[in-house]
Amino acid sequence: MENTIQPVPFIQGLFEYLQASPTAFHAVRSSAEILSLNGFQRLEESDDWGELAPGSYYLQRNNSSLIAFHLSVPPRASRGLRMAGxxxxxxxxxxxxxxxQxxxxxxxxxxxxxxxxxxNPWFDRDLSLAGRVSWHREGGPLQCSLLDFQRPVAVIPSLAIHLDREANEKRSINKQTDLTPVAMLAPDGAAIDFSELLKExxxxxxPGTEGAIILDHDLFFYDHQPPSRVGLNQELISGARLDNLLSCYALIRAAVDPPAQQDLLIVLNDHEETGSVSSSGAQGPFLRSVLERLYPExxxxxxxxxxxxxxSADNAHAVHPNFPQKYEANHLPQLNRGVVLKKNANQRYATDSLSGGLFKLLCSKAEVPVQEFVMRNDMACGSTIGPLTAAAIGVATVDVGIPSLAMHSIRETAGSLDGWYLYRALATFFQEKPECLTCREDQP
Known part of the structure; x- marks a missing residue:
């Protein structure tokens, strides 16, 4: 496609996005900044939207989920939406x-x-801290702000091999006792006031928050090491939160590069990793409520x-060269070989032959290679927001993702081209004429 960014600038932008997004709150803020710079207007859920004019809009929920949409004609025209999440x-x-402690x-x-x-990979890492705090001044209203220490503030030291000779063979991790980060030493034997630390x-x-009283917090440790290109030919990328901020970045960029021409909607949900059961998760009402306001009838x-x-864009499993026996033999996605189409007979993924066929046609138009993945029958399959969204609003859905290694580690690995391939496919999806979404079923 013309007017789309090329692989190297895409990776540079991705790395900046990852660095600015240590938590879901920061990812939404980063996404909103890109949208605003590209002409999307912010809406508030508490406002009366009235009859929205054609244009580009976005809104947030809980600071951690976001919906953006572009309408080329008034909503009552009842045209289909190109939707992605x-x-x-x-x-x-x-x-x-x-x-x-x-x-x-x-x-x-x-x-x-x-x-x-x-x-295991969380041990012996330089950990920083980021998230959201709620606060007020004496007699004042509740306010919330995002924090990011942006420097190493803690570490979880491993127990030396001398004290655990079987660590390399039989090591197990107790989540309660083994994972507590060390933040500082207390030579005088006194603890610290955590609220005062957050206040500082x-x-x-x-600046200007003098006198703040910290009321509550949602704070997370993260790997302070920046993302990087890896490999003798720099054909790999390594970094934290590739699952699933790489997909978020690809969606956002595809929605603005080039400017939207077709009706589209993207949703970035929080809490997928814990089951999506929340007001801002895929099992919550966020997407449905926006659609009901856009199309009230x-x-x-x-x-x-x-x-x-x-x-539904969420990372897929690339075949690990050290563990090929963990994969289905005829479905072995490789790095830098294209976007992965994910399927599961028990609806852990929402892809079927119609939505999968449409996606393959889309990738053909975008000149993007496609791979396929299914889980082994003797292993449990993960899931995504795809089946939840399909069930909630009744829309045809396809589950895709870029192949990656070390999924859910503190640092994950992906190919340097695959995120760009996903972006290309999505940009084509958002620009193609309406008939690219049409499935012509046999008539009786």
Whole structure:
């Protein structure tokens, strides 16, 4: 496609996006900044939208989920929507409400495991801290602000091999006792006031917040090491939160490069890694409520959805060269070989032969290679927002993703081309004429 960015600028932009998005809150802020710079107007859920004029809009929920849409004609025209979605959250370690622990001269920060994190790689890493805090001044209203320490503030040291000779053969991790980060030493034997620490950081990042009283927080540890290109030919990328911020970035860029011409909608949901059951998750009412406001007449809304396609973008498993026996033999996605079409007979993915066929046609138009993945019958299959969205609003859905290694690790690996391939496919999807979404079924 003309006017789309090329692989190297795409990766550069992706790395900037990842660096600016250590949490779901920051990912939504980063996404909103890109949309605003490209002419999307912000809406508030609490406002009366009235009859929206043709144009580009976005809104947020809980600071951690976002919906953006472009309407080329008034909503009552009942045209189909090109819809796509991804999720903003990643497995990590979340700070407990009262986290400070004083143990043998070390001040540690208690955490909970968020999502299905691969835990071993969290040891011996430079960890920083980011998230959202709610606060007020005496007698004032509730306010919230995002924080990002942007420097290493903690580490989870491994137990030395001398004290655990079987660590390389039989190591297990106790989530309660083994994963508590060390934040500082306490030579005088005194603990710290965590709220005061957050208050100082708030003032540093948001001047003018003197006198703030911290009320609550949603804070997460993250890997401070920046993403990088890896390999003798730099054909790989390595970084935190590739699952699923790479998909989020591809969706956002595809929605603005080039400017939208067809009616489209993208949704970035939070809480996918914990089951999507929340007001801002895919099992919540966020997407449905927006569609109901855009198309208030039920019959009209059903007609729009009947003409629409939803692309659920979430990373797929590339074949690991050290563990090929863990994969279905005839379905071995490789890095830099294209977008993966994900299928599952038990509806863990929403792809069927119609939506899958439409996506293959789309990739053919975009000159993007396609691979296919199914899980082995003797292994459990993960899921995505795809089946949840399809069930909630009744839209034809296809599950796709870029192949990756070390999914749910603190750092994941992907091919340097595959994110760009996904972006190309999505950009084509958002620009193609309406007939590219049409499935002509046999008539009786």
């Amino acid at each position: 991804a999720h903003t959250d990643s497995p990590c370690l979340k700070v407990k409400p009262q986290p400070v 004083l143990n043998h001269g070390a001040i540690q920060i208690g955490v909970e495991v968020y999502g299905g994190a691969l835990l 950081q708030l003032l540093q990042e948001h 039920p019959e009209q809304r059903l007609r729009v959805l009947a003409q629409s396609l939803f692309i």
